[in-house]
Amino acid sequence: MLEIKNVSKIYGEGITKVVALNDVSLWVNRGDFVAVMGPSGSGKSTFLNIIGGLDCLSSGEVILEGKRIDNLDENALVDIRRGEIAYVFQQYHLLPSLTALENVLLPLILCGMDKETKKASDILKRVGLEKRAGHKPSQLSGGEQQRVAIARALVNDPSLILADEPTGNMDRKTGREILSLFEQLNMEGHSIIMVTHNPEIAEHAGKIIVLQDGRIVSEIKQKERKQ
Amino acid sequence: MKLYQLVAKDVVRRKRRVLYAALGVVIGTMTVVGILTITLAGQARVYNQLEKYGANLTVIPAISNLDMKLGDLSLGTLTVGENYIPEEKLPEIRQITDGKIKEALRLKDQGDIATIAPKLYVKTQVDGKSVIMVGVDLEEESEIKTWWKVRVGEYFKQADQALVGAVAAELLKFNMGDRIPLNGTDITITGVLEETGSNDDYQVFVPIETLQKAFGKEGLISSIDIRALCNACPVEIIADEINQNIPGVRAVAVKQIAETEMGMVEKMSKFMLALAGVALALGCFGVVNTMMTSVHERIKDIGIMRAVGASRNQIIKVFIYEAIIIGIVGGILGYVAGTLLAYAIGPLIFEGTVVTYVPKYFPLSLVLATLIAVIATVYPAFRATRIKVADSFRSL
Numbered sequence: 001m002l003e004i005k006n007v008s009k010i011y012g013e014g015i016t017k018v019v020a021l022n023d024v025s026l027w028v029n030r031g032d033f034v035a036v037m038g039p040s041g042s043g044k045s046t047f048l049n050i051i052g053g054l055d056c057l058s059s060g061e062v063i064l065e066g067k068r069i070d071n072l073d074e075n076a077l078v079d080i081r082r083g084e085i086a087y088v089f090q091q092y093h094l095l096p097s098l099t100a101l102e103n104v105l106l107p108l109i110l111c112g113m114d115k116e117t118k119k120a121s122d123i124l125k126r127v128g129l130e131k132r133a134g135h136k137p138s139q140l141s142g143g144e145q146q147r148v149a150i151a152r153a154l155v156n157d158p159s160l161i162l163a164d165e166p167t168g169n170m171d172r173k174t175g176r177e178i179l180s181l182f183e184q185l186n187m188e189g190h191s192i193i194m195v196t197h198n199p200e201i202a203e204h205a206g207k208i209i210v211l212q213d214g215r216i217v218s219e220i221k222q223k224e225r226k227q
Numbered sequence: 228m229k230l231y232q233l234v235a236k237d238v239v240r241r242k243r244r245v246l247y248a249a250l251g252v253v254i255g256t257m258t259v260v261g262i263l264t265i266t267l268a269g270q271a272r273v274y275n276q277l278e279k280y281g282a283n284l285t286v287i288p289a290i291s292n293l294d295m296k297l298g299d300l301s302l303g304t305l306t307v308g309e310n311y312i313p314e315e316k317l318p319e320i321r322q323i324t325d326g327k328i329k330e331a332l333r334l335k336d337q338g339d340i341a342t343i344a345p346k347l348y349v350k351t352q353v354d355g356k357s358v359i360m361v362g363v364d365l366e367e368e369s370e371i372k373t374w375w376k377v378r379v380g381e382y383f384k385q386a387d388q389a390l391v392g393a394v395a396a397e398l399l400k401f402n403m404g405d406r407i408p409l410n411g412t413d414i415t416i417t418g419v420l421e422e423t424g425s426n427d428d429y430q431v432f433v434p435i436e437t438l439q440k441a442f443g444k445e446g447l448i449s450s451i452d453i454r455a456l457c458n459a460c461p462v463e464i465i466a467d468e469i470n471q472n473i474p475g476v477r478a479v480a481v482k483q484i485a486e487t488e489m490g491m492v493e494k495m496s497k498f499m500l501a502l503a504g505v506a507l508a509l510g511c512f513g514v515v516n517t518m519m520t521s522v523h524e525r526i527k528d529i530g531i532m533r534a535v536g537a538s539r540n541q542i543i544k545v546f547i548y549e550a551i552i553i554g555i556v557g558g559i560l561g562y563v564a565g566t567l568l569a570y571a572i573g574p575l576i577f578e579g580t581v582v583t584y585v586p587k588y589f590p591l592s593l594v595l596a597t598l599i600a601v602i603a604t605v606y607p608a609f610r611a612t613r614i615k616v617a618d619s620f621r622s623l
Contacts, residue, residue: 046617049616049617052534054534054615054616054617054620055615055616055617074538074539075538078536078537078538081533081534081535081536082536086535087534087535089620091620093527093530093531093534093620094531095233095237095528095531095532096240097233097236097237097239097240097241098233098236102228102233102236105228106233106532106535107535107536109228109229109230109233110230110532110535110536110537110538110541111536114228114229114230117228152535156536
């Protein structure tokens, strides 16, 4: 489904040059749950941004469903963000002026499907927030905001969900709840790539890759872990 | 929910910032509306003053003087045409004048509109002194000569009364109540006019019928002064129409004074509008600045929208919708502030001017303000689309 081939990302030049990713390659199958781990500054978020077309790479290829997406123009990338890939961020990144329901509706508004309010409220119900639909982000707890962000990611039914430390700002209990939501989504067939610091969270993934200094230093599958 | 509703919600959340952005627009439109309102009030004042100059159309008999020559020998001058206008042409002249005014103003009123004041000039002798007697229509003349003030006595009301010009009264030693013999008819002086600085000072005014009867000129008029009702009345068109349709008369439009005065007002208006243009440009610059700040403040929101599927065009739309809201708010406030400005400084620029608010400037203010806001937003909006999503999150 997703193939990352020899991807490098270099910021700056000369003495300011920083190699964020160095010749990274990875294969993700449909329905995979991949956890990306590594110390701060190891290139985890850059890796996720490049997969989703939010950042451009310096060399290499990103192939989604057999199609290169790293060299696509802006409009084609917009199409991918509207259908195939969705994001969940550590900081939730909800629009503060909109209610929970409106935030979930936002991707549909941008696609011109602004009348699909029922779809948005159904998804909000799925993440257990139907009673909080009219609340603004500032009136919701961290866990609730992340659920709204997950609902927003789901509203376009993406095949791949990219999550950047989605439980990073939460207590253990809330983090677990969010994680179980991701597991459910994975079981329903959504592929998930999740950046996390937390080994406990990563344990739930089918595959763990560890990045260090922009390189994949280890790639462990669940079966191998069990053995 | 549509994209513009989403923008409206965001504007409500950031209302202080939006009002601050609107301030630039308000300053620009306030200056324009203020200047236009003051100019309009000034023009109205000049028009009113012009009206006091009297007739804006004069109809005289069409007389041609021909120099008669036989080789190098001059045989004198031959006058062709009548010296008087027959009175029966008055209704015809009124019909043309009122018709053209109604046409220009789109009036359906059936009544008389223009003031048409016929005159008869007769040179005669009173106590051995030469006097110009002017026969006038009492009512129409008082409407034309709005600047006339009776110094002594009162305005004449009856057929056997006369009004004397200031200089004539002095030279001929006329006093109130004096009787002037007029070919057998005696008329009484009922009033003496204040000095006007015009020919009126040397003349004696009597009702036109009295003069016609006394000198056997029944049904004859020397000239007609016409004052149209409005400032924008088509006096030149009326003159042409009279000249083409009524034989024996010549109508002349009196526009020189009006043109000179209005020319000055127009020059002043242009200068003030140039100032307003500068204010608009400054306002525009202000909006560019605030919108650039707004883009910077909203990098995260722009990043979020891009990450969830907003295209560059949609980001531009978000800013343009916001600009339209700023324009509408700025237009309303600019109109109110501009009108208040006109009320405050209008009377200082055109002394004695009564400033009134001009409703037609309200839509103008809205359009102008929206235009400035949109133009000023194009560049910041374009900049917003250039922000990389990853950078927008990294910058937090």
